[in-house]
Amino acid sequence: MSVWADLVGQDVLTAQLRVSVDAAAEALQGLTATGMTHAWLVTGPPGSGRSNAARAFAAALLCERRGCGTCLACRTALAGSHADVTRVVTDQNVIRVEEVRRLVRHAALSPAGDRWQVLIVEDADRLTDSAADALLKSIEEPPLRTVWLLCAPTVEDVIPTIRSRCRAVVLRTPSVSAVAEHLVARHEVDHAVATFAARTSQGHIGRARALALDEGVRNRRQEVLRVPRQLSDLGSCMTCAANLVDAATEDAQPRSDALDTVEQSNLEVTYGANTVGVRSSGYPVARKELERSQKQRSKRFIRDALDRSLLDLASFYRDVIAVQLGSPGPLVNQELAAEVATMARGTTGEVTAQRLEAIFATRKALEGEVAPLLALESLMISLRGGLHD
Numbered sequence: 001m002s003v004w005a006d007l008v009g010q011d012v013l014t015a016q017l018r019v020s021v022d023a024a025a026e027a028l029q030g031l032t033a034t035g036m037t038h039a040w041l042v043t044g045p046p047g048s049g050r051s052n053a054a055r056a057f058a059a060a061l062l063c064e065r066r067g068c069g070t071c072l073a074c075r076t077a078l079a080g081s082h083a084d085v086t087r088v089v090t091d092q093n094v095i096r097v098e099e100v101r102r103l104v105r106h107a108a109l110s111p112a113g114d115r116w117q118v119l120i121v122e123d124a125d126r127l128t129d130s131a132a133d134a135l136l137k138s139i140e141e142p143p144l145r146t147v148w149l150l151c152a153p154t155v156e157d158v159i160p161t162i163r164s165r166c167r168a169v170v171l172r173t174p175s176v177s178a179v180a181e182h183l184v185a186r187h188e189v190d191h192a193v194a195t196f197a198a199r200t201s202q203g204h205i206g207r208a209r210a211l212a213l214d215e216g217v218r219n220r221r222q223e224v225l226r227v228p229r230q231l232s233d234l235g236s237c238m239t240c241a242a243n244l245v246d247a248a249t250e251d252a253q254p255r256s257d258a259l260d261t262v263e264q265s266n267l268e269v270t271y272g273a274n275t276v277g278v279r280s281s282g283y284p285v286a287r288k289e290l291e292r293s294q295k296q297r298s299k300r301f302i303r304d305a306l307d308r309s310l311l312d313l314a315s316f317y318r319d320v321i322a323v324q325l326g327s328p329g330p331l332v333n334q335e336l337a338a339e340v341a342t343m344a345r346g347t348t349g350e351v352t353a354q355r356l357e358a359i360f361a362t363r364k365a366l367e368g369e370v371a372p373l374l375a376l377e378s379l380m381i382s383l384r385g386g387l388h389d
Contacts, residue, residue, distance in 0.1 A: 002067050003059040003060050003068075003069045003074050003078060004017075004056050004060075005069065006049070006052050006056070006186075007049055007052060008174045008178050008179055008182045009173075009175055009179070009203075010048075010049060010171055010172065013169055013170070013172075016169060017053070017169065018060070018067070020037065020057075021060040021061060021066045021067060022066065024036045024061055024116070024147075028115060028116075028145075036116075037167045038139075038142040038147055038148060039139045039142065039147075039148045039150070039167065040057070040148065040149050040150065040167050040168075041150050041151075041152065041155060041158060041162075041163055041166035041167070041168045041169070042054050042057075042149060042150065042152075042169055043151075043152050043153060043157075043168060043169070043170050043171065044153070044170060044172065045153065045171075046153060046204060047173075047201065047203060047205050047206055047207055048171040048173055048174065048203065048204075049174075050122070050151040050153075050171060051122050051151055054120045054122070054149040055077065055078055055085075055087075056078070058082075058085050058120060058149065059073065059074045059077035059078050059082075060074075061115065061116045061118060061147060062074075062077050062082060062084060062085070062113065062115050062116060062118070063077075064115075077118075084111045084112050084113055084115070084117045085118050086103065086117075086120070088100075088103060088119075088122065090123055090126060091259075091300060092126075092297060093126065093296065094126050094128050094131075095121070095123065095126050095128065095131050096128060096131055097130040097133075099131070100127065100132075100134045100135050101134050103121075104134060104137070106119070107119055107142070107143060108138075108143055108146075109143075110145065111146075115145070116147050117146045117147070118146075118147045118149060119146065119149070120151070121135075121148070121149070121151065123152070124150035124157075124158055124162070125153060125158055127158075127159070127162075129159070132158075132159050132161070132162055135162065136161055136165070139162065140165055150166060155168055173202075174205065175203070176198045176199050177198070178198075179198035179201065179203060179205060180194040180197075180198040181194075182205070183197060183212045187209065187212065189213070194212055196211070196212075196335075197212035199332060199334070200312075200315070202311075202315065220247060220309075221312050223247065224309045224312045224313055225312060225316055225333065225336060227240050227244070227313060227380075227383075228317070228339075228383065229339065231380060231384040233384075234381070234384075236384075237383075238377055240376075240380050241376035241377040241379070244306065244309055244376050245302075245372050247305075248302050248306045248372070249302050249305075251305045252301035255301055256294070256297065256301055259297070260294050263290060264287075267283070267286060267290055268283075270286075271286060303366045303367075303372065306366060306372055306376070307366065310363050311363075314356060314359045314360070315333060316336065316340070317352055317355050318332060319331040319332055319336070320340050320343050320344050321344075321352040321356065323340055323341060324344045324348070324349040324352060347385075355383050358383065362375050362376070362378070362379045
């Protein structure tokens with residue numbers, strides 16, 4: 001199985017990257033004068049597979065057979081353990097300049113092997129201005145055998161000085177049929193469940209996988225989709241908001257706790273905090289910094305979970321406005337066709353559009369410092385329609 005197998009519905013992109021891998025191999029052999037493009041910007045909608053594409057490209061560059069998927073180079077590159085592949089995956093709201101400076105220093109080194117050194121920056125749209133400035137010099141004048149792969153939702157999400165020096169490749173949202181076929185082939189999921197997961201995820205591969213494999217995820221989604229019918233008065237709005245925040249916290253907590261435990265243990269080992277006779281003078285400061293970072297990460301995990309719920313909620317109102325406008329396309333939530341039709345008859349397209357705008361405004365607000373509960377309470381009241389009827 002080749003390294004490109006997990007790029008669902010991305011045939012055009014795969015063909016483009018294969019050509020670039022061939023050019024890179026020829027550049028290593030000195031067969032071409034043009035050489036290799038050393039900075040790439042991989043963009044695409046959430047869930048389309050940006051990070052998968054970057055890892056597959058990195059593996060193919062390091063593979064002597066240009067992406068066979070079975071050799072040691074391919075397997076370790078895809079798994080994230082290859083010595084010449086470095087990934088930056090942040091669990092914070094931003095990627096800070098200190099982290100980028102360490103990455104730039106590493107980029108200046110020669111690769112451990114005889115091919116390329118590949119540096120993957122996922123969420124390049126989260127680079128602070130100072131971090132982007134630190135990265136710019138290395139992208140402008142990269143070492144001979146260093147390749148940068150930056151990932152972001154859109155080209156516009158990356159500052160102009162960075163994106164203008166990168167070669168852009170764009171992923172598309174995979175079709176429902178392509179995602180369903182992938183789930184059946186790779187995870188042996190029942191075809192009906194795979195189709196449901198592919199349709200309701202709206203092309204988000206990771207979300208589709210979770211919906212197909214985890215009944216708990218499916219149940220939480222059903223709870224979210226009950227919200228529009230539960231907003232009967234002010235009290236129900238407050239209750240629905242609190243329930244969404246509680247569910248997001250419950251969903252995020254195990255992941256946060258697991259990471260916190262490992263990091264705390266590693267910190268104690270590093271400073272010898274629990275070793276008799278060892279004086280760990282720097283431990284209190286390091287622990288305080290770790291706790292600050294962990295708190296920020298926990299907030300992000302909760303907000304990410306809330307964002308998934310808001311997207312599910314938006315899919316319901318998207319179906320409502322599609323019915324109101326007479327759109328011929330299939331509903332995202334076909335199993336709720338009766339509820340969608342009822343709401344479509346009871347309101348107007350203008351009101352539904354306003355509700356969708358409120359959902360997306362709340363998603364934007366949650367990227368800042370607003371308290372999630374307050375943001376959700378305000379949203380529920382907006383979705384209820386101001387409680388005037």
